[in-house]
Amino acid sequence: MFTHKTGHEYALKQDETDALKSFRNQFHIPKDTHGNPLIYMTGNSLGLQPKQTKGYVNQELDDWANLGVEGHTTGKTPWLPYHEFLTEAMAKIVGAKPIEIVVMNTLTANLHFMMVSFYQPTKTRYKILIESDAFPSDKYAVESQLRHHGFDDKDGLILWQPRENEELLRYEDLERILEKEGDSIALILIGGVNYYTGQFFDLKRITSLGHQHGCKVGFDCAHAAGNTKLELHDSGADFAAWCSYKYLNSGPGSLAGCFVHERHAHNKDLNRFTGWWSHNKKTRFNMRDEFDQLPGAEGWQLSNPPILSMAAIKASLDLFETVGMEKLIAKSKKLTSYFEFLLNQLGEDTIRIITPTNPDERGCQLSIQVRNADKSLHDKLTEAGIISDWREPDVIRCAPTPFYNSFEDVYLLVEKLKSILNHNQLKA
Incomplete structure (x- = not known):
C-alpha cells in the first residue's frame, strides 16, 4: 500500500508534506529534564493534552x-x-x-x-x-x-x-x-x-x-x-x-x-x-x-x-x-506502515510484530516482541527519551498517533532501539 525509504531525510520529507503537521503544535508534548521533547508513543494509554483544553x-x-x-x-x-x-x-x-x-x-x-x-x-x-x-x-x-x-x-x-x-x-x-x-x-x-x-x-x-x-x-x-x-x-x-x-x-x-x-x-x-x-x-x-x-x-x-x-x-x-476521522486514519495508516517498515529492517531474528500486517485489521498501535528481551529493554528506551508501554510477558506497545506524532518521531524511535540492541549485543 505504501512504499517507504530508510534514512532521516525521508522522514523529514514526509513531515514537510504532511497535511496534518500543524496539529502537533496544538498539543503539549512532554519534555525531559533538559527541556527536549520526548518521543511519546502511548496515546493508546493516555492521549496528550490539547493546548486549548485549559481554556475550555x-x-x-x-x-x-x-x-x-x-x-x-x-x-x-x-x-x-x-x-x-x-x-x-x-x-x-x-x-x-x-x-x-x-x-x-x-x-x-x-x-x-x-x-x-x-x-x-x-x-x-x-x-x-x-x-x-x-x-x-x-x-x-x-x-x-x-x-x-x-x-x-x-x-x-x-x-x-x-x-x-x-x-x-x-x-x-x-x-x-x-x-x-x-x-x-x-x-x-x-x-x-x-x-x-x-x-x-x-x-x-x-x-x-x-x-x-x-x-x-x-x-x-x-x-x-x-x-x-x-x-x-x-x-x-x-x-x-x-x-x-x-x-x-x-x-x-x-x-x-x-x-x-x-x-x-x-x-x-x-x-x-x-x-x-x-x-x-x-x-x-x-x-x-x-x-x-x-x-x-x-x-x-x-x-x-x-x-x-x-x-x-x-x-x-x-x-x-476540524480534521475529521478520514484524514486522521489516512495519516495513521501511513505513519504505522512506515513504523512497521523500519522495524522490519532490523530483521525477523531480532524483531517480531504480533499486530496484523493488514492495515485494515489494526489501528496505529504495533505490539513488538524483541528476541531475548525483557522489561529492561523498555526501561532503556524510557531512559533514551522514548515513552512506550510494556505489557507482560514480553510486549512493547507503541502507538504513533496521527494528531501529534511525526515521521521523525518514528525514525528516531527505531534508531534509538537499534542503538540499544547493538549495545546489548556488544556487551554479550
Whole structure:
C-alpha cells in the first residue's frame, strides 16, 4: 500500500508534506529534564493534552465563579444540556447516529449498565463469550455479572482463544464455538481492538454471527475509538462503550462514551438502572412526576454530568471536528506502515510484530516482541527519551498517533532501539 525509504531525510520529507503537521503544535508534548521533547508513543494509554483544553476548563471555572447555579442555563456553554454538545462529534468518530450516543460515567461502569439491559440470562442461556486475552477489567466485569446472576464465573465464561503458537484470533474458531455452544451463550463482549496484540476485529461479522445464534453482542472500544474506522451503527451491535482518555485526549480518568443501537431507542421494556438524567427533559425538574424515560442512549444516563471533565472532552472533540476521522486514519495508516517498515529492517531474528500486517485489521498501535528481551529493554528506551508501554510477558506497545506524532518521531524511535540492541549485543 505504501512504499517507504530508510534514512532521516525521508522522514523529514514526509513531515514537510504532511497535511496534518500543524496539529502537533496544538498539543503539549512532554519534555525531559533538559527541556527536549520526548518521543511519546502511548496515546493508546493516555492521549496528550490539547493546548486549548485549559481554556475550555477555565471557561467553566469562570462561569461557576461568576454565575454560580445560574451557569446551568446562562453560562457560555450552559451546563444543563452540556452532554448534548458532545453527541454529534462523538457520533461521527464512532460511526453512529446521534440518538445512539451519550457521554456518561466511566468505561467499566458503562459496561455494567449495558449488561443490566443486554445480559438477561436464563437457566439454559447464560454464558458470556469474551476474547481469551481481553483487557482484565472486562474479564472482571463479566465474571462479576455471572456471579451476580447466580452462575459460576468459570463455567459461565467462554474464551475465544488463539491457536497454539499464535497470538491473533481467527473468526473460524469463533464460528466453531458458536456452532457448538451458541444456544447457551447470552452475550458476546469483545474488545474492538485488542489491547495486547492491536488486532482490530470485524465488528459487523462478529455481530452477525452472534445474532444468528440468538446472542446479544457488545464491544469495548477503548482502543478503537478515535483510532480506527468504527462503524458502530452499521455493525448492528447492540451496545458499545469506550473511554475518552486514550486516542480521544480528554485527560486521565475522564468520562466515557456509550452506544446503544437505534433499534433499542424506544424500547421501554428493556431492563435498566435509571436516574433523573434519563427522565424526560421537559418535566425533569417537576420533581414529583412518575419516571418518563428518554429515548435513545440518553435514556441510560443516571446523574447530571461533571462539567469540568466534559469541557476537556469538548476541547479534544472540537479538534476531531476540524480534521475529521478520514484524514486522521489516512495519516495513521501511513505513519504505522512506515513504523512497521523500519522495524522490519532490523530483521525477523531480532524483531517480531504480533499486530496484523493488514492495515485494515489494526489501528496505529504495533505490539513488538524483541528476541531475548525483557522489561529492561523498555526501561532503556524510557531512559533514551522514548515513552512506550510494556505489557507482560514480553510486549512493547507503541502507538504513533496521527494528531501529534511525526515521521521523525518514528525514525528516531527505531534508531534509538537499534542503538540499544547493538549495545546489548556488544556487551554479550
